[in-house]
Amino acid sequence: MKQTLLTLLVAVCVTGTGAQSLDECRRLAQEHYPEIRQYDLISQTEQYNLSNASRAWIPQVMLSGQATYQSATPTYPEVLSSILQANGLEMVGIRKDQYKVAIDVTQNIWDGGVSKANRAIAEAEASEQRSRVDVSLYDLQARVDNIYFGILLLDERHAQTQAFIEVLESNLARMRTYYNNGIAMQADVDAIEAELLSARQTLGQVESSRTSYRHILEVFIGQQLTSEVLERPTMPEVTSRISARPELTLFEAQENKLEAQRKAINASVMPRFTAFAQGYYGYPGMDMFKSMVSSDWSLNAIVGVRMAWNISAFYTQKNNLEKLNIAKQQIAVQRDVFLFNTQMQTTQDDGEIARLQKAVEDDVRIVELRRRVRVAAESQLENGVIDATDLLRKITDETNAMLARSTHEIELLQATYRLKTTLNQ
DSSP: HHHHHHHHHHHSSSOTTTTOOOOHHHHHHHHGGGGHHHHHHHHHHHHHHHHHHHGGGGOEEEEEEEEEEOOOOOOOOOOHHHHHHTTTTOOOOSSSSEEEEEEEEEEEEETTTTTHHHHHHHHHHHHHHHHHHHHHHHHHHHHHHHHHHHHHHHHHHHHHHHHHHHHHHHHHHHHHHHHTTTOOOHHHHHHHHHHHHHHHHHHHHHHHHHHHHHHHHHHHHHSSOOOSSOOOOOOOOOSSSOOOOOOHHHHHHHHHHHHHHHHHHHTSSOOEEEEEEEEEEEEEEEEEHHHHHHOOOEEEEEEEEEOOOOOOOOHHHHHHHHHHHHHHHHHHHHHHHHHHHHHHHHHHHHHHHHHOOOHHHHHHHHHHHHHHHHHHHHHHHHHHHSSSHHHHHHHHHHHHHHHHHHHHHHHHHHHHHHHHHHTTT
């Protein structure tokens, strides 16, 4: 019986070669998580925004057409008209109905830095969105860890309960032999059998919880677990220095976005210079005198350089810049809160790790002592010194001690990985 118990404990502690690892589950969960598709969508949106910003330097072409009727048009003075009529020239003047089909071409020469600022904003927004996805996926890692270590705890409890059942079955068979030989009473047999049934009930509850946890983990990783027993991860090395958490990268990306917006505000108050060309076919043409004589349509064109300065942008520039300053201060506060909470979590994890390390050291000695007491109790029962109730108590104490040791070992692993995740190491 002793050999059977030791064999079961060794089987629990030894990791199978086909066991699913924590790192593999993390990787599969990130690949399967729906938000992973955000990266590609963000990149596509960024390219479209950058393309739109770059097209500000492509010549802008606009087609237009109009037909108008005016209440008055330019005419010759009556004296001049009389002189011209005396010389045989009839000047009918500009007709009141006018028509035009035009094409306008505009080319930016200098836009005050608006297009450059728009490109910077597009890149900053994409970087911020990617950082948000990074944070979400990083949080997913902690969720997977909690489920994974929860399964390991249930695996340990399952193995310990099975070992407990093995011990009870062995002692029940022995007690029945004693009863048949008149050494023990029926109550002793009943007590062990009742404890055995209770242990089997506990085993069923553990198996049900274990199955549920495994199904949850399979949902996260998007496939069935490849092994019945998960691999217990090795104890990682953790330093006390925090590395680049994705939240810190997000704060930096938000500040970069504010800086890009600041440049866009400053660019909005600058004058803009453009070259333009316009050609149109219609009536009247640019030669007004010719249009006074004839109502025929004609081709016309004009080219030049234009300066435009939106002075009203100065009205809101200061307020807009102050709003960005406030937003930057808010980000600084959020960063300080995050670092404070991270330090608090780190301190808590350090204390928990120290407590569990001491508990594991004590558990080794406790399990050995409980084992000795249980072995002695079995011998005492055989010699009629104690009854079955006392033996059950000693068996339960040993089982609880072994379960506490295994639980503390896994909790120590979980606390260490939680600290490793908090520090992003």
